[in-house]
Amino acid sequence: MPVANSTDSIFTQLADCGHKKVVYCSDPDTGLKAIIAIHNTVLGPALGGVRMWTYKTEGEALADVLRLSRSMTYKAAISGLNLGGGSAVIIGDSRKEKTEALMRKFGRFVKNLNGEFIAGEDVGTNPRDMEHIRMETAHVAGLPETIGGSGDPAPIAAMGVFMGIKASVKEVFGTDSLTGKRVIVQGIGHVGEHLVKLLRDENVKVYVSDINEDRTRQVSKKYGAEAVANHSIFDIDADIYSPCALGGTINTQTINKLKCGIIAGSANNQLEDEDMHGQLLLDKGIIFAPDYVINAGGVINCYSELMGFAKKRSLQLTENIYEATRNVLKLSKAENISTIVAANKIVEKRITDINKVKSGY
Amino acid sequence: MPVANSTDSIFTQLADCGHKKVVYCSDPDTGLKAIIAIHNTVLGPALGGVRMWTYKTEGEALADVLRLSRSMTYKAAISGLNLGGGSAVIIGDSRKEKTEALMRKFGRFVKNLNGEFIAGEDVGTNPRDMEHIRMETAHVAGLPETIGGSGDPAPIAAMGVFMGIKASVKEVFGTDSLTGKRVIVQGIGHVGEHLVKLLRDENVKVYVSDINEDRTRQVSKKYGAEAVANHSIFDIDADIYSPCALGGTINTQTINKLKCGIIAGSANNQLEDEDMHGQLLLDKGIIFAPDYVINAGGVINCYSELMGFAKKRSLQLTENIYEATRNVLKLSKAENISTIVAANKIVEKRITDINKVKSGY
Secondary structure, eight states, X not given: OOOOOTTSOHHHHHHHTTOOEEEEEEETTTTEEEEEEEEEOSSXXXXXXXXXXXXXXXXXXXXXXXXXXXXXXXXXXXXXXXXXXXXXEEESOTTTSOOHHHHHHHHXXXXXXXXXXXXXXXXXXXXXXXXHHHTTOSXXXXXXXXXXXXXXXXXXXXXXXXXXXXXXXXXXXXXXOOTTOEEEEEOOSHHHHHXXXXXXXXXXXXXXXXXXXXXXXHHHHHHTOEEOOGGGGGGSOOSEEEEOSOSOOBSHHHHHHOOOSEEOOSOSSOBSSHHHHHHHHHHXXXXXXXXXXXXXXXXXXXXXXXXXXXXXXXXXXXXXXXXHHHHHHHHHHHHTOOHHHHHHHHHHHHHHHHHHHHOOO | OOOOOTTSOHHHHHHHTTOOEEEEEEETTTTEEEEEEEEEOSSSSEEEEEEEEOOSSHHHHHHHHHHHHHHXXXXXXXXXXXXXXXXXXXXXXXXXXXXXXXXXXXXXHHHHTTTSEEEEEOTTOOHHHHHHHHTTOSOXXXXXXXXXXXXXXXXHHHHHHHHHHHHHHHHHHSSOOOXXXXXXXXXXXXXXXXXXXXXXXXXXXXXXXXXXXXXXXXXXXXXXXXXXXXXXXXXXXXXXXXXXSOXXXXXXXXXXXXXXXXEOOXXXXXBSSHHHHHHHHHHHTOEEOOHHHHTTHHHHHHHHHHHTOOHHHHHHHHHHHHHHHHHHHHHHHHHTOOHHHHHHHHHHHXXXXXXXXXXXX
16 A cells, blocks of 8 residues: 655645545534545445544645545455445544534535445544434444444454454464464453453463553453563563554564564554565564454444344454455465565455446446 | 635635535546535535636645635525535646546546536536536536537526626616617627627627637627727727626726726626725726626526526526626615625525525424
8 A cells, every 4th residue: 555645735645545535524613624535435335434633734634534544445345345445534632622513514524425435433433423423424334232333343343353363373373273372462442352352262371461551450350361561562472462552563673572473463554664564574474464454343343234234244254354364364475475465465456356347337 | 705825724725715625536547636616505506617727736726616616606696596606627638638538537526426516517618528427427517408408508698797787777877778878898709799699689889809800800790899909998988898708807907997887797707806896896986797696697507407497497597687786786885885795795695594494304
């Protein structure tokens, strides 16, 4: 995936990364300033999160929405979903400036896109906000179960990461049994905690770490995991490093320290530099399960909601992440390319192929 | 109408002039780079022209589409139509870079807006282009009569200007008979020529001028009008000056030279500076029929096409320009404000009032 340069012209930025369009939405009455980006809709409508954030400049907001929307295309495509990639950002402080009116006005802009964009949760928005968007448009996912939504995506998201870990272990050890393996889970939010549970249920030795030390203690005690300090993560002798918090933790320095042969976690954009560090991991023989391949559970949950599928179907689709990861790792090995490059190739081929399927009368 | 400053941030430009949104549309396959602006949709879907032009910068293209879309809101509103204001610009050379594929891809972007924007002709596009857009979406107007469209808008546009002239003459002379009056028609394209015919049919003394001198001779001969050189227009002793070509011909210098007591023509944006020259005309007691009030015939023609009305209804709606102009001139006189300010007030009141009508369950 090419990287957008926020100083470029808007059309150059769109063309660079293959974006179809961006919509600037303005409503002074509610204070709404939002940008909706549609990256690609070959596979289906563009699903993506609505992020509310205090961007310092419009250029920063644009760069973020372009990056997020593009990654949604890849995430949905690799999972075999019939969804395109989109995203939205609302400029503002979600704790101080978010109101029902603002979210509903945003919902009106989503409504006007007539299904081309489907809104979901992201940083700074929550299920309540999705409810407010839902009051204005049906093109929203991630609603509470009590009003017919798919509810908390964390268990599904964790299951996807668990599948990605299994597929990676199969590549290295020839079997996907995790019993006796050692996994470092960095970041134990909702997804991280569910992952710890799944791992412990399969008798994995789990190390947990979180910037919130109370939380670390609490989760380690609850599931019988070992609490470790955040700064000592890369010193631990383990099999799998699973970053489940912030992105960008994998760089030249940490790769050189890392004692694990596998990286597989739920965090977005784990590689500080996709090209450079993807290649470095390949050179070092470290198996990297690409983040967007194995953290697609949340998107799958939304997809099921949109399609009216039951939880069972979400779980089945999430189990497919095992096969998707295996395909990526096999292609990486066969062509001696980084796993990120391999995943991107699979995505781009699928989009090209399905685009051809859809052509003609 | 406030003026957009192209160096501002996009959201600032949107908020400054009350725009709802802008959509950047990109398609490298066809070379399409377009911006669609939606100014206001309180009264109805945003109708506006599609201009194809070799803009030097994206900022210039954005400023133009914001200006055009805003003026469409005012034009539709003052005419009593249930249409909002929008516009689109395609960056490129219409003679070299326009293809069927490009126009149809543009049509797809219009389609995705689901009726919020309705495309029409403008500089650099023609009825054939509207046909190409029509192949992808029904949200287009200005189609040839042979495929069910309203056809050539020039006769209707000329009728609107004619009505504006009559209303202005009524204000000055107490009767709207034009017999014996002297009118300078500057610019004799399609609209100008139809206007000359209408005026001559009512025994008006008509002076015609065009940058194309062959055209000037031809039209003067055909209708019995007097050909005059373009540079001598402001020296002629006449009653009405009717600019029907380029905008911006009315400035401090030309106002000081002008011997006519009435300005009423079809050109867009006739005043070089709306505030300053609108006021100067008021101070000098020159009646200025605001351009967007009396040149709405083309929009009315499109509106009839969209509503499925016959030509008769278009003519009737166009005749309403007489009353609209009278109302503007009366308000200008009553409140001692320029006619542009008066027209804007009427528009803004209508939008505010109808917005209230539409609120509630």
